[in-house]
Amino acid sequence: MAAPGVEANDRVEGGDSPPDLKESFAVGPFAPTGDPDVDAVWFPPNVWPEQVPALREAVTAYCTAMTRVAGALLELCAGALGQEPSTLRDLATHPTWTFNINRYPPMTETGTPLPGQFRIGPHTDFGTVTLLEREPGAGGLQVDVEGHGWTDAPYTPGALTVNVGDLLAHWTGHRWRAGRHRVLPPQTHAPTEDLVSLVFFFELDHDAVVTPLAPPLGRTALEPVVSAPFLRERLDA
Known part of the structure; x- marks a missing residue:
């Protein structure tokens, strides 16, 4: 769980905004690698709330489905750039991922936002693709469109809304x-607006x-990364 005030996403970009106005329930991969050092960081056991016994089954089914969708998207991404469709999917045989249930509380609960405060501050996602099931709203998702600036995301x-993440952009x-x-x-x-988003961040094997x-297909010569x-x-x- 991440309570309001725990994250400030724009700090990844060097910003100094107030904490994000959201709360999250987060789940990670269900099957550890067996390496204690790796599992402690990337595959820790999930903690399920006893108050909602049906949540575990529902989240497990959803994440299993989203893993299949993400794998198919990686094949499409590779094929779109003339690579073997399995190029990226072969790097995701035991992938890391995170699933968030994000709640964006209403103003009647949070109070008036501070200057520069968002439900989630400006940022890019870190992995390959992000699959987002969301509710539209007055205080909803915007994307930074090159040449146009901040624009309400189509709904x-x-x-699903799909984001390209930093790792895929690097590839x-x-x-x-x-x-x-x-x-x-x-x-x-819209002071009583209360939104929920389901966010599945997909990565690759740790x-x-x-x-x-490489150029000319890649726009910039970059070094390999782990x-x-x-x-x-x-x-x-």
Whole structure:
């Protein structure tokens, strides 16, 4: 669990905003690797609330489905750039991932946001793809569109929103841009708005070596990275 005030996502970008106005229930991978040092960091046991006994079964089913969807997306991403479809999926045989149930409380609960405070501050996600099931709202998701600035994210009922993360952008040699986004604070004209989002952050195996596509396919010549240290640097921020 992450209570309000625990995270300030824009600090990954060097910002100094007040803490994000959200609370989260987080779950990680169900099957550890067997290496105690690795498992302690990337595969710790999940803690399920006794007050909601049905939550474990529902979350397990959802994350199992999202893992399949993410794997299929990695195949599509590789194929779209002329690579073997299995190129990225072969690096996700025992992947790390995180599933968040994010609640964005209403202004009647949080009080008036501080200057520069968001439900989630501006940031990019850290992994490969993020699968987002969300509720639209006045204080909802915005994306930073190149040449246009902050724009409300399109919403289609029954469809997932997909973000490109830093690790996938790195693999493309920054041909693809990690999707910078934010969630607006609760708005004065909708003080009782209470939103929930289901967020599935998919990565790769903790020890996967990600070798970026070289120019001209990749836009920038980049060095290979190992998934876990690449993610750790961002998580620590």
